[in-house]
Amino acid sequence: MLSTRFIGWLRRYEKWFGIAAVILMVIGLYTGLVTSSADYYQGEVVRIMYVHVPFAQTAMFAYSTLFFCSIWYLWKRDPIVDNAAHAAAGIALFFTAGGLLTGSIWGKPTWNTWWTWDPRLTSFAILFLTLVGYLMLRTFLDDKEKRATFGAILAIIGFIDLPIVHFSVEWWRSLHQPLSVSTRGVSIAADMALPLSLMSIGFTLLFTYMLMVRTQMLYLEYLLEAKQGRLMSEERL
Amino acid sequence: MQFFSVIRWIAWKDLLSEYRNRENISSMFFFAINVILIFSFSFSLDPETIKEIMPGIIWVAFGFTAIIGLGKSFLVEVNNDCMEYFQMLPIPKGAIYLGKFLGNFLFMLSVEIVLFPLFVLFFNLDILDQFLKLLLISTVATIGLSALGTLFSALTVQIRAREVMFPILLLPLSVPIFIGAVEATRGILSGDAFALYRHWIELLVVFDVIFVVVSFWIFEFILDY
Amino acid sequence: MRSVCEIGLKYRILPEGDPLKGLYLRWAVLLSLFGVIGLLGWGRYNREVRAQEPKALLKISSGSDLRVIGRIEGGSLVRGSEGKPFEFTLSGEGEQVSVNFMGEDQDTLRELKTIVVIGSWDGENRHFKAKEIALIPNYDFITWAYLTSLIPLAFFIFRMERKVALLYIMIKEEKAYQRENLS
Numbered sequence: 001m002l003s004t005r006f007i008g009w010l011r012r013y014e015k016w017f018g019i020a021a022v023i024l025m026v027i028g029l030y031t032g033l034v035t036s037s038a039d040y041y042q043g044e045v046v047r048i049m050y051v052h053v054p055f056a057q058t059a060m061f062a063y064s065t066l067f068f069c070s071i072w073y074l075w076k077r078d079p080i081v082d083n084a085a086h087a088a089a090g091i092a093l094f095f096t097a098g099g100l101l102t103g104s105i106w107g108k109p110t111w112n113t114w115w116t117w118d119p120r121l122t123s124f125a126i127l128f129l130t131l132v133g134y135l136m137l138r139t140f141l142d143d144k145e146k147r148a149t150f151g152a153i154l155a156i157i158g159f160i161d162l163p164i165v166h167f168s169v170e171w172w173r174s175l176h177q178p179l180s181v182s183t184r185g186v187s188i189a190a191d192m193a194l195p196l197s198l199m200s201i202g203f204t205l206l207f208t209y210m211l212m213v214r215t216q217m218l219y220l221e222y223l224l225e226a227k228q229g230r231l232m233s234e235e236r237l
Numbered sequence: 238m239q240f241f242s243v244i245r246w247i248a249w250k251d252l253l254s255e256y257r258n259r260e261n262i263s264s265m266f267f268f269a270i271n272v273i274l275i276f277s278f279s280f281s282l283d284p285e286t287i288k289e290i291m292p293g294i295i296w297v298a299f300g301f302t303a304i305i306g307l308g309k310s311f312l313v314e315v316n317n318d319c320m321e322y323f324q325m326l327p328i329p330k331g332a333i334y335l336g337k338f339l340g341n342f343l344f345m346l347s348v349e350i351v352l353f354p355l356f357v358l359f360f361n362l363d364i365l366d367q368f369l370k371l372l373l374i375s376t377v378a379t380i381g382l383s384a385l386g387t388l389f390s391a392l393t394v395q396i397r398a399r400e401v402m403f404p405i406l407l408l409p410l411s412v413p414i415f416i417g418a419v420e421a422t423r424g425i426l427s428g429d430a431f432a433l434y435r436h437w438i439e440l441l442v443v444f445d446v447i448f449v450v451v452s453f454w455i456f457e458f459i460l461d462y
Numbered sequence: 463m464r465s466v467c468e469i470g471l472k473y474r475i476l477p478e479g480d481p482l483k484g485l486y487l488r489w490a491v492l493l494s495l496f497g498v499i500g501l502l503g504w505g506r507y508n509r510e511v512r513a514q515e516p517k518a519l520l521k522i523s524s525g526s527d528l529r530v531i532g533r534i535e536g537g538s539l540v541r542g543s544e545g546k547p548f549e550f551t552l553s554g555e556g557e558q559v560s561v562n563f564m565g566e567d568q569d570t571l572r573e574l575k576t577i578v579v580i581g582s583w584d585g586e587n588r589h590f591k592a593k594e595i596a597l598i599p600n601y602d603f604i605t606w607a608y609l610t611s612l613i614p615l616a617f618f619i620f621r622m623e624r625k626v627a628l629l630y631i632m633i634k635e636e637k638a639y640q641r642e643n644l645s
């Protein structure tokens with residue numbers, strides 16, 4: 001069985017990703033919270049960047065993973081790929097929510113507003129809703145293959161939609177009012193770049209680790225369900 | 238040739254059955270009238286305010302009409318056990334999608350054309366000379382809405398919480414359509430030069446092309462189950 | 463919808479399994495590691511960021527390298543020029559302190575704005591000599607951002623790992639496993 005081998009492989013190597021992620025995040029948090037200096041314009045608040053940016057990046061990375069797993073599933077119909085896609089969707093939803101939350105907390109002291117219709121913010125809100133829709137669609141479908149296929153279709157459509165949302169909001173905003181609160185143009189000093197890159201790489205590794213764990217979890221759930229189902233049907237016979 | 242005749246016949250069948258039982262069209266129509274009436278009660282009718290809020294009202298009405306109408310698009314096929322026949326047709330399954338899409342599009346567009354005079358009537362709009370431009374925007378926006386709506390209707394038609402899932406899937410993904418349509422309509426109503434809102438129409442056209450093509454390709458996977 | 467895991471837990475007593483013990487141990491180490499960083503961050507905040515109100519300042523006779531937070535009183539700001547210091551009154555909690563600041567003109571130096579001044583205090587003349595001016599630290603936002611993102615993250619991963627460990631135990635216990643091998 002390919003999937004059993006694959007699960008064994010995940011089980012063997014997952015810890016290295018976890019350990020590497022923890023090491024990078026510990027150093028990143030230490031440099032970010034303790035040793036790095038405050039920003040000239042934003043002051044101390046800039047430290048939120050070291051958690052917000054990795055969250056947002058990981059959310060995008062997780063959604064890309066979901067997209068490629070979905071395409072792969074439609075192509076090869078391998079159930080474990082569907083488990084990986086489902087896992088990536090759950091993780092992406094978590095990181096999207098975290099990115100929106102930390103972004104909102106960062107936005108209040110810097111832009112003096114919790115929310116603004118910035119292209120990135122809007123794309124993330126749409127991403128959030130799409131992921132909620134994806135997970136809901138999956139819970140409403142009973143048939144396993146149908147669930148996987150329909151989910152994959154929705155993930156692909158949603159992924160294609162994101163850049164269009166981004167562009168449309170960018171045009172819309174630039175037409176109405178100048179971007180008084182731009183998310184761009186934050187130049188990064190050297191001692192800020194270090195914790196930021198450490199945290200980014202750390203979160204990418206952490207995402208890989210989480211994906212491995214969660215794929216296992218979903219696969220084992222199916223396995224257990226199948227076994228219990230068989231047990232019950234045999235008892236009934 | 239068979240490909241195109243399938244498209245034509247499915248669209249024709251949908252329009253004809255809608256014409257005969259008027260089930261969908263009446264609920265859509267009365268819903269839109271409700272929206273128009275409520276908005277005309279709640280806003281003062283001075284021309285400047287109207288210009289500001291009108292695009293929003295128009296597209297709220299059209300958007301909800303789309304949800305009501307498009308969500309049921311595949312229900313009739315499931316109720317009459319037609320999905321199996323669709324699966325057995327010896328042609329690319331995308332043709333079925335295009336047929337349903339074409340039927341939905343024409344259906345939606347006709348509802349929108351009927352609704353425009355009501356907007357003029359209730360809100361004292363002076364848009365009769367701009368009617369062709371409005372029609373152009375409605376057309377490109379409705380293509381996008383029906384493309385997504387037809388696909389999601391096929392996705393959600395077989396699940397229990399159909400009425401819940403359809404808008405949840407459709408509305409976030411159609412945000413670019415609504416932004417583009419509202420902005421272009423605003424441009425028309427405030428009498429801007431065409432060049433000022435042309436890029437919105439281009440955006441809508443890009444959206445239409447992408448989603449019709451992607452849905453056409455991906456529809457095969459939906460019908461397999 | 464109850465998950466398979468919860469149903470399984472209800473009907474089965476878990477053995478004193480190694481996977482769960484290892485899991486809890488690992489998480490204890492991890493949490494203490496991140497707790498240490500949190501403490502270090504807290505220490506840095508106390509050392510370098512925390513600022514006192516003018517009221518607290520009035521109680522000490524003198525000192526250097528003090529950080530005072532307050533609002534620049536309306537109408538009190540006298541802009542400095544070549545060689546002349548800025549002068550303004552900093553107020554907070556009903557008390558006022560006159561401050562002079564030697565340095566460049568900054569965006570933050572405006573009337574009715576809350577700032578942090580860093581410098582030395584002369585208690586007898588009730589005069590504060592600032593050598594540096596900083597923005598309001600807004601440390602509560604930073605704390606909230608980190609807490610609301612990292613704690614749920616840890617919880618999310620912990621639940622995932624725990625569930626995997628439980629599932630392995632349950633699958634091993636499931637009697638159907640042997641049957642499958644036989645047939």
